[in-house]
Amino acid sequence: MGFKCGIVGLPNVGKSTxxxxxxxxxxxxxxxxxxxxxxxxxxxxxxxxxxxxxxxNISKSKKTISTLISxxxxxxxxxxxxxxxxxxxxxxxxxxxxxxxxxxxxCFDSEKIQNVNKNIDPIRDIEIVETEMLLSDLESIQKRLVxxxxxxxxxxxxxxxxxxLDCINNNISVSSLTEKYEKKELDKCSLLSTKPNIYVCNxxxxxxxxxxxxxxxxxxxxxxxxxxxxxxxxxxxxMDLNQKDKKYFMNESGIKETGLDLLIKTGYKILKLxxxxxxxxxxxxxxxxxxxxxxxxxxxxxxxxxxKGFIKAETISYDDFVFCKGYKEAKNSGxxxxxxxxxxxxxxxxxxxxxxx
Numbered sequence: 001m002g003f004k005c006g007i008v009g010l011p012n013v014g015k016s017t018x019x020x021x022x023x024x025x026x027x028x029x030x031x032x033x034x035x036x037x038x039x040x041x042x043x044x045x046x047x048x049x050x051x052x053x054x055x056x057n058i059s060k061s062k063k064t065i066s067t068l069i070s071x072x073x074x075x076x077x078x079x080x081x082x083x084x085x086x087x088x089x090x091x092x093x094x095x096x097x098x099x100x101x102x103x104x105x106x107c108f109d110s111e112k113i114q115n116v117n118k119n120i121d122p123i124r125d126i127e128i129v130e131t132e133m134l135l136s137d138l139e140s141i142q143k144r145l146v147x148x149x150x151x152x153x154x155x156x157x158x159x160x161x162x163x164x165l166d167c168i169n170n171n172i173s174v175s176s177l178t179e180k181y182e183k184k185e186l187d188k189c190s191l192l193s194t195k196p197n198i199y200v201c202n203x204x205x206x207x208x209x210x211x212x213x214x215x216x217x218x219x220x221x222x223x224x225x226x227x228x229x230x231x232x233x234x235x236x237x238x239m240d241l242n243q244k245d246k247k248y249f250m251n252e253s254g255i256k257e258t259g260l261d262l263l264i265k266t267g268y269k270i271l272k273l274x275x276x277x278x279x280x281x282x283x284x285x286x287x288x289x290x291x292x293x294x295x296x297x298x299x300x301x302x303x304x305x306x307x308k309g310f311i312k313a314e315t316i317s318y319d320d321f322v323f324c325k326g327y328k329e330a331k332n333s334g335x336x337x338x339x340x341x342x343x344x345x346x347x348x349x350x351x352x353x354x355x356x357x
Contacts, residue, residue: 003271003288004070005198005263006098010125013106014202014232019043019073021235022260041073047264047275049286051318051348055277056284058326063283067275069264072098095133096190100267101197103129107214107229108204122201122214123221133192134168140191141165156181160189183290196270197222198263201229208234209254228266230259274347277318278302279327289345296341299353309356312338318348327352 007015023043046066056064074094095101105122141161148158160181167174174193177186186194199222201207201215208231218227234253238246250258257265267273272291276298277284289298295315300307315337316330324330345351 003099003267003273004072004097005100005102005267006072006074006095007102007104008074008095008129009104010106010128013104013125015073015104016041017236018104018200018202018230018232018259019071021232021239022071022263024239042070043073044068044070045260047286047288048261049275051275052277052284052286054322055279055318055350058322059279059281059284061279061281061284065283065285067286067288069267071102095192095195098195100271101133101192101195102200102263103197104200104202104232105218107201107212107218108207110204120214122218126199126218130193134174137164137174137191137193138168141168156185157189160185160191164189164191164193197226198266198270199227200259200263201227202232203229205231205234205253207231226266226270228259228262230262232259235259274345276345276347276349276351278351293345294341295339295343295345295351298345298351299355302353305357306353306355310341311354311356312340313343314352314354315339315343316350317346318350321350 007019009015019041023045045068047069049066052064052066072094103126105125106120107122109120141164144153145158145161145165153161160177163177163180164174166172167176174191177191177194199218201218203212203215206212207215208229211229215227215229234255235258238249238258241249250256273288274291274293276287276289278287279285287298287301289301295313296307296310299310299313316327316335320330320333320335321327324333324335327336330336
């Protein structure tokens, strides 16, 4: 289990450039005109986590399998997209399948790059996209409530849709429903406006190290926890560099973390995700789970048989595993615990499951 992010924004803000940099490819077409992306580009990349390589080396596993994050490069949205303007409402449907929405907004001045609006205003641009998503939700809700005359919706889904409609009609944020309903129930309703948001300010090289007034306006409105700053063009330039040259380039450019690292860290925080590990001689593997996940649910993520026949989970913290240099010494030192099905998995736990077949 990983997670999927949809990259949205107005045309020509750098979505495809950032997408290519994130997945380290030239998959998405990049051009200086609106709507050069028509069909959504989808790509996955491994989540960097130094812990998995250390565990794998200690365990002498043949393979190391990291968890994945997927990115979807959505075609540029414009005002009126929900009614068919630009490339139309069908592209909003691609966002319904993602776990989090990455709002990329242009935060630099340039006469060389076309802009769909007369001036640079990242807050206005984000609000245009959010309004179109809200209007798309409104249309979807109304259609589903009309069709529900045949009683096809479950009670909880019906209540969510009715509450969402009340929020829209009373100018209340639909995202407030995330405090009232469980994520799995909200996901069944596929409402765009309940998905977590990450706001990405695409700046030029100067703005990357010193910031600018556009970035400041985003930080003021959306908060530091939800805003990250990248230079999509620089991210794209370092895509083909080896690790040594990449590190040198980043130091010279004043880049502390790549856009990928920043997005993953922010994504894990807003989605409230954690990682546990499993290992044997064949493979060491990372698994992504929601915070406060019970160990029996974690077992089910690996295989339904693990959950069905669950007995106990042999559990070692990452720090203890590394300090003891592996399973055997951790067990001999009393650092291995047997946990029952109600144990809450902690980030970095190394788990071995006992189960009946």
